[in-house]
Amino acid sequence: MEHISCDVLIVGSGAAGLRASISAREEGLDVCVISKGSPGKATSTFFSGGVFAGTEEGVSLEHHAAQTLQAGRGINQKELVDILVGEGPMRLKELVEWGIKGELRRGYLFSKGRYPVLGKEIVTCLLAKARDLGVGLMGGMTVANVKVREDGAGVVANSGTGENWIAFTARALILATGGAGALYLRHDNPPRMLGDGYALALDAGAQLQDMEFVQFYPLGLAEPGVSRLIIPPRLADLGRLFNSREEDILSKYGIQERPAAERARDRLSQALFKEIYRQKREVWLDLRNVSEESWCKDPFSAATLELVGVRYGAKNRPLRVAPMAHHVMGGVCIDSQGATSVPGLYAAGEITGGVHGANRLGGNALTETQVFGARAGTAAAAWAKQTADHRKDLLLGELVPPVFESPTGKKVSNLAELRRRLNQILWEDGGIIRNKQGLSRALREVEAIRAAALKLPVGDMPTDVGRALELRHGARTATLVLEAALKREESRGAHFREDFPNPDDERWGGHLRMRLSPSGEERKLIFDLRR
Template sequence: MEIVKTDVLVIGGGGAGMRAALAAREKGAEVLLVSKTPLGKSTCTYLSGGAFSLAVEGISRETHFKNTLQAGKGINDPEFVKILVEEAPERVRELHRFGLKGAWRKGYFACLGKAPSWGAPLTDLLADSARERGIAEKPWVIIFDLLAEDGKIKGALGFEFRRGVPIAFLSKATVLANGGGGALYPRNDNPVRTTGDGYALAFQAGCRLRDMEFVQFIPIGLAEEGSPGLLLAVSLPDAGRIVNSSGEDVLEKYQIVDKPVAVRCRDTFSQAIMKEEERGERVFIDLRALGDKDWPKDNMAMSQKQMLRDRFSCAARLLRIYPTVHFFIGGVSTEPDGGTEVPGLFAAGEVVGGLHGANRMGGNALSEIIVFGYRA
């Protein structure tokens, strides 16, 4: 068995893991990033819509705070929400100064990535920054157990599956940043390796998990027969119409009025679709009336426009939509600095619960990983 020693072991090569690694390196620690894929690739950050929800461009901190609590049905941890709202703008401006290209809009900052990896500019920037600062990386590794001694986590056991080699990682501190478990569901928009490993590792080590009953389904998964699932741009439902087989306006029928509906009302929107399905109705998005002038101008919508017109004929017919698993709301219980109740073990990103309450507001995931990744 190989043995690798480091000061800080970060498990997970997505946005939260890389931001945590950079913060540890800035403080002089020797850092090793271990992940199932090369840094940033095939992660939820990489395949995200690329948008950060923030108190910028006319949206106040009070509004961001209120909207986050409203989306989470008021059971969010208010301390975590306050930290997110107060620190996210500066963390994103910091990335912008580092060279992250994007557009500042009312209430958010959007990376200028291309479909389907709109978050790639962020992961590429973080990966390049990690390598420039001498952070070591070990891809193609599955971590299957944490090492404990005298009640403290001292590293982890892993398996490098491309070489078939077991590895023991010994560290002074270990950070879990290996995401959620969306790929456990048949219908999801997560990378195939997003299998909830962090929850199992933390629980077996003695950590409490919270809010695990909440799994977010995003309502705007394309469900055209014979075609792979595709997450539609969150601005499209507000620009078009959501109708059932009988022609009824679904959002109006269920009084879903807070816009953008695919950002602020993902839970009730998904529930409405399922209620219609139970009644024998199918639900569609109607984009037929959208010309170039009316098509949303955000990066995600613009990058999908030609594909939806050419491949799916959205200008001529309705497109079926159906909820798809998008995000695990619950996770490891931590302190605001990422510390868990087990000494030596920290966590950040989707693997952590508490911030989002019962439902996550769109755009808060990327804000979460840079704020709490930095803190961990």
């Protein structure tokens, strides 16, 4: 097995991972970033709306903090919120100085790009900076497992060419693997964003929290053969949202907040889920009467005019819409420096929990990548400097590729079919509207998929090993979401239990944390509530 060694290893090449690499490299260390796809591409950053909240102009720090805490429904970690709000303007100014093409307006930085890859400019900017500094970048790597000790860390990764395994060792490790939106049937994440990092971090000994809080965006395109794209909230408010009975959705469900898709995001998602998936009615958004001037009043909406308005025909006819999984608020527990509960292991970006609480304020996700990516990179570099270089390779003997059954004499399991089942189960019972019966059923079915994935015979296609690893990790992460959602017997933010429809601060006003029991024959999940 090939062996590659560095000082700081980063898994994930989105905005958080790249920003962490820049900070670590600026400390004079050898830094390597590995990712599933080409560096920067196939990341949530690349496919994002390209909007950062928290610039110096337009909104006070106090107002930004208050909005963030309000969105989080009382369970944000205030220390992390204060850091996000306090350092956000500095980090966004830094991006401008590095040459990002963007526009500052009303307290936001809008990345300029071509819809739907408005985040491409962010990736381009950060990649250029990282390369200029000499950061090592390797794509095509699917991580199988992670080992972390106080004197070093390592991962085993498959290079996407079947049996080609590579062991990476480092003095410090940063996980910046993004979210898990692609676990759901409808989502706007990259297709391979199955939540690998959550499962890897848990198995490495890290604590996770708030995994029940998955954000859904209510208004995604649902036209056959058309990409699942987000309709910007302010643009959607200019049109009419109605069902196949011609009933106005906002009036029917008493939604008065505007922009509705932003300020009543959860309630609108629930309303559309009921209409479409329970009552079997289509929902349409009619934008035909929106003038071009009104359409282009904000940069995000303006970027959609050519594709959504002209090519997809929204200027000429109503378009079908439906909710989509968008962001995971929960994740790995970190301190103010991005350190996890495992010495030498750090995390940054969507993989972490704590900043957003029960729901996320629009624009905070990208700002979070820059603030905590920078902090994690600096902290990991400091840890690496105090670790003897020769000791990091002592882990090499523990870095063993996983075992896959041979397909000889057996029918090769259908990876795609197992993936489709996983997506459908999460969407129906573990998504927008939840209850005990559905969550329990989903948990049983996902555990069965996970068991099948662990015994999966792998075929001869070079990508089969990577896809099988993703299914293993994704099914594990799905169980974490379902277990947490089953435990939290209340509704708060993006977590809605129809059998417990109200918040319950007395019982549940805190973070539901999870960790694995100490090493043994069968490691079990342990939960506790932290206020």
